[in-house]
Amino acid sequence: MEKLLHNQVAFVTGAGSGIGRAVAIKLAQNGGKIALVDLHKENVEEVKKQIEEIGSEALVLEANVSQPTEVKNCYQKTIDQWGRLDVVFANAGINGEVTPIEDMEPKDWDLTKFILTERNRFYNRDGVPPVPVIKEKRTGSRTSLGERENRPC
Ligand SMILES: NC(=O)c1ccc[n+]([C@@H]2O[C@H](COP(=O)([O-])OP(=O)(O)OC[C@H]3O[C@@H](n4cnc5c(N)ncnc54)[C@H](O)[C@@H]3O)[C@@H](O)[C@H]2O)c1
16 A cells, blocks of 8 residues: 655654654655754764665755754755655754753743744745745645644645
């Protein structure tokens, strides 16, 4: 039986650890080819191996998702590699300082908010690569962790 994501391409940020890693592997198990984006490419080398063992393909991409130019380059490399983009899972981010709230420094809040806000703003704006690419096909989805919904395009 053909897999749900047969021949489709997914772009997963923060794919080197935790939720992003688990989602990347699950999408690959369902037949997806996965662009693995992370701050440090060493984080995703192992995930690429796991995906290849499953029998799918993966592309290792290093980027800081709070820097639009770096993310745009990653989208371009993904499209150059596979010629399409079907799913964006905007997951990369930091959980911030884990400490009692009374000990939390304003700078810790600021960094966490900056990364999460920039990330969501960037992935959901028209004119930014994944939105027009997915809209043109009239199918696919983009999900930003922390938003309340998965947006079909
Ligand atoms: N784990 C939780 O309980 C929880 C709860 C609420 C929200 N979240 C959010 O879910 C997402 C994933 O959480 P997790 O627990 O799997 O995190 P994690 O720390 O295990 O993994 C995050 C990954 O994102 C990468 N990353 C961090 N900043 C980046 C950046 N600027 N550019 C590119 N890559 C970057 C890291 O290198 C890491 O591989 C985060 O955005 C987090 O804020 C997590």
